Amino acid sequence: MITLQRTPLRGSERRDPANRSRRRFVRRQWLRRWLVWRYVIGSVLLVVLSVAGVWLVFFSSTLTVKHVDVQGESLLSQEQVLAAAKVPVGAHLAELDLGAIRTRVAGLAPVKHVDVSRDWPDGVLIKVTERRPVAVVQIGGRYQAMDADGVLFRTYPRPPAHMPRVVSPATISSDALAEAARVIAALPPGLAARVDHAGVRSLDQVTLTMRSGATVLWGSDAQSALKAEVLVRLLAHPARTYDVSVPGQPVTSGG
Template sequence: MAGPTTAEKRGARQQEPSGPPLVRRLRRLGRRRLRTIIVLTLVLLIAGPGTLWVLYGSSWLRVERVSVSGTRVLTPQQVRDAADVPVGAPLVSVDTDAIEARLRQRLPRIDAVDVVRSWPHGIGLKIVERTPVLLVEKSGKFIEVDDEGVRFATVSDAPKGVPLLELAVSRTGSAAASLRRFGTDRLVREAVTVADDLPSAVAHRTRQVEVRSFDDISLRLTDGRTVAWGSAEQGRAKARALTALMKAAPGARHFDVSVPTAPASSGS
């Protein structure tokens, strides 16, 4: 079979892109990319309405269940009621930020919450409850205070192992000046810091944390022994000093770690 004529070869060369080889290659790639973009655009235009219908119009991806994890005092049903998840709504349209805001507002006991979509039909509510470190007694009930000083719940029965906070601030003298300078909320936070720094063995036996002023915080243990802690500063050093002091003088009734470098004990 005869090959192309000289005229045909010349015509073919004239149809090829002109310029250096690299330029010609880039031009060919550009045409291929353009064709790819056009094809993808056509696919999206065809599939787009179908995708939207699946996400929003069909019954395939709608909220059918709400799971709750992490509860200790709260019940899962309390969390579901407060979350008010729109069961039956398209899963993709659920406002998870709004659910989180409702939970925080309606259930102050919740410290952290994570609202997640569980495809194809679920919403998961993962919560962390606040843990009380102190109790404030008021009108026969107990206000729970967490490690950030937040008063988050009022309960009828005191949780076991959580000490009472006693604000015994005098309205006269230096204690009154301390109250005016720092305010009640700051004094409560100082007591929380002290409770958080206690050695675990002492924390479990602490019945009361008493605040007389910013620099005068003391503990009363379940067996009647007392600890002068001073301010909330140098908490870790005071914890170490108290642990060593209790081992060295197990029969003592009073311990003073307000100056952790010079701890003292007395009584028997």
């Protein structure tokens, strides 16, 4: 059991109750004033910190653009990306329009995706994801790289020997070209290496010409993974024509 002991009063306090009351009154008054001043001081500090933060972010030269870093470029040079980005060196980081920078860089043909972020305290970081070529198309006498979405994004002086070509009429639609690109992109590497070129006359009419000279009737890009699997098995049996347009019912001829 704990016994509480009262602190004995000093002699003067026992002899003078009025003095004791005054002391208590003074302590209460001082406590009330401290509570009021505590909130006042806290509010003043908050205002000072806010003003200092606004000055630091929007008016000081501390948080301004001093460098721009580019990552992920290979087809493009860093200079090309920076020229397209047009990041204003010396501008305040907080006021930069990252969306506008992103749009300008995304306008470069080889760029598939771009991310732009502030690199505090004084930089901007541009991360570029470039398109990957899956085929080459000859248009207007020029050989152009095409990605899996059918986007043409760079020019070759001559077609790369390792890359399938897409042969098409000059008036072919972009949708038909994109379909041919999706077909080629779906081919496993071993099968793609055996393809000389893909022909596309219109939408849903894709054919493959193998390096052996055989022709593959592919049809549309639907079920391309299954068609590729079926074709690999069929190529074990030499033929002049392989029809995998309906992969559940493949047909060969001219064996």
